[in-house]
Amino acid sequence: MYRAGKGESLVSSNPTPPSTGEGKSLRVEFAPESVSAVRRGLQAWMGEVDASSDAIEDARLVASELVTNAIRHASPLVDGTIEVAWARRGGNLELSVSDGGGPDIPYVLDAPLESSDGRGLGIVSALAERWWVTDHCQERTVHALLPLND
Amino acid sequence: MELNLSYGERFRVSTREGVSVVQPAGELDLSSVDRLRECCRAAVEASGPHLVIDLSETSFLDSSALGVFVGVATQLGADGGWLRFAGAQHPAVRKVLDITQVGTSLGNYSTVEDALTDENG
Numbered sequence: 001m002y003r004a005g006k007g008e009s010l011v012s013s014n015p016t017p018p019s020t021g022e023g024k025s026l027r028v029e030f031a032p033e034s035v036s037a038v039r040r041g042l043q044a045w046m047g048e049v050d051a052s053s054d055a056i057e058d059a060r061l062v063a064s065e066l067v068t069n070a071i072r073h074a075s076p077l078v079d080g081t082i083e084v085a086w087a088r089r090g091g092n093l094e095l096s097v098s099d100g101g102g103p104d105i106p107y108v109l110d111a112p113l114e115s116s117d118g119r120g121l122g123i124v125s126a127l128a129e130r131w132w133v134t135d136h137c138q139e140r141t142v143h144a145l146l147p148l149n150d
Numbered sequence: 151m152e153l154n155l156s157y158g159e160r161f162r163v164s165t166r167e168g169v170s171v172v173q174p175a176g177e178l179d180l181s182s183v184d185r186l187r188e189c190c191r192a193a194v195e196a197s198g199p200h201l202v203i204d205l206s207e208t209s210f211l212d213s214s215a216l217g218v219f220v221g222v223a224t225q226l227g228a229d230g231g232w233l234r235f236a237g238a239q240h241p242a243v244r245k246v247l248d249i250t251q252v253g254t255s256l257g258n259y260s261t262v263e264d265a266l267t268d269e270n271g
């Protein structure tokens with residue numbers, strides 16, 4: 001696996017191996033309203049698997065940032081949607097957001113304090129154990145590994 | 151004087167001691183940014199370049215909504231004013247303000263009163 005450090009981003013040419021354990025995958029519209037829909041779906045699932053409330057809050061925020069980035073900086077998948085998937089990986093949650101890719105590989109900006117943009121992946125970086133990017137055919141997926149319980 | 155503008159159910163704008171106080175309720179994300187920006191602009195037009203964002207009713211805030219506040223704060227700073235946060239209660243909201251350091255940078259006060267009466271900055 002690759003780890004993307006501050007100011008860099010690594011793209012793996014291999015798709016992520018299938019996850020073990022239960023999870024969920026959904027396609028949402030390429031629209032701002034999808035951001036809260038994903039938060040709600042993820043929160044419901046994490047509640048079912050008895051994730052801690054801190055873990056749920058962090059995952060909601062990371063999901064929000066990844067879906068927002070897809071809508072703001074990338075194009076949709078060929079069917080016009082974004083695919084969001086999550087699954088248990090050991091004691092962690094792997095969250096993946098796939099879009100049709102954009103002009104830039106996602107990376108953490110060192111946003112100045114007065115900048116109104118560029119904080120999304122900084123937040124992901126602070127909350128996730130790690131995050132990484134995979135490209136597969138015409139899809140780009142940003143993955144984040146998060147704790148299920150603190 | 152009380153000035154109350156209603157933007158759907160989400161934003162309440164009032165005036166206290168001549169300063170506009172915007173109180174967004176619920177979750178703020180990409181779907182809220184246009185209305186949030188419009189609301190801040192209307193508040194500044196009504197009361198001048200000082201703005202308190204009362205986060206006591208805000209249960210979620212991500213970087214897109216935070217970006218609106220930072221953009222407004224930068225503009226107000228250039229006009230000799232400020233934007234300050236007050237009353238952040240929800241752990242998720244406090245966490246975002248901390249991680250991004252925007253809370254420290256703009257000012258993150260326990261109450262609206264504290265934000266209004268701080269003579270520094």
